[in-house]
Amino acid sequence: MIHPESYLSDFQKWLSGPNFEIPYSSASIKGYVANVRRFLDYIDSEGLEEMEDISVGLVKRWIVQGKSGIAPVSTQMVRYSAIRLFFDWLQYAHRFPFHPAQALQEEKRQNRQVGGRRGGRGGNQQKRLPPVLDREEIDRLRIEAKRHETIAGYRDAALVDFLLSTALRAQEAVTFRLADLNGYYTGRIRVIGKGNKERLVRFPPPPKDSLELWLYVRKRMPSTADTLFLSDQGKPLSAAMLYMVIRRLLERTGIHKPQAGPHLLRHTAASLWLAEGMDLRRVQENMGHSSIVVTSRYLHLL
Incomplete structure (x- = not known):
């Protein structure tokens, strides 16, 4: 027994x-x-x-x-x-x-x-799966983001690594504060997301090189903003500007997906977490999904 x-x-x-x-x-x-x-x-x-x-x-x-x-x-x-x-x-x-x-x-x-x-035509129509980048496309995007040694270039390289590490929504990413960087480095950040709900996002420690280069440049910009990411003029980045940054990076890289903004990197981060063995429930908590059924869509991408 x-x-x-x-x-x-x-x-x-x-x-x-x-x-x-x-x-x-x-x-x-x-x-x-x-x-x-x-x-x-x-x-x-x-x-x-x-x-x-x-x-x-x-x-x-x-x-x-x-x-x-x-x-x-x-x-x-x-x-x-x-x-x-x-x-x-x-x-x-x-x-x-x-x-x-x-x-x-x-x-x-x-x-x-x-x-x-x-093959065949029977069965229920499948729900559309979220688009993601594969590993080769991720490498190409990172290389393209680091290509230009300008304010925007350093920021964009840090942005790509940040979004792929945290899977934050656009508004959550652009309002991320400098004061919360210690949590980011250790892979534990608290986020106020949709519906003003707070969640704890936990992820493997992220790459630091691109962010440290951006911080070095950012300190020399005349800005009083407390957000991590800024425009070339030293103003807080908006969600619309973030969308344009990622879309243009994808265009320059030659990557064409049904989604072309930061949400594509959010989907990609979730699929990477699962591919690397993160538990489905953990991914759900990180993404802020109310239902695990939504998160389970990423399992079909492995």
């Missing part, structure tokens, strides 16, 4: 400990532990005697089942995130022989490839 408490206590300590570059919030930890508890209760009800008896099919059934049919996508995403972390811990702490959550993800990827080759 499987005893949940013997696993949950150590799993919770692992989530709370110094094992992650960006620590999990207490609310996230509580949610993950609660979902793993439900999973362990489920496999116990299925009559499993040992953890090693868990199969990919069993994990899949628990993730997708609802009270009356299939669970909502948001519920499935939260369950999958919890299970993935749980088996990460099992492999880390107990050298567990396999990772059913990873196997499930690989199965889904293969099925998607097969479905793509088959």
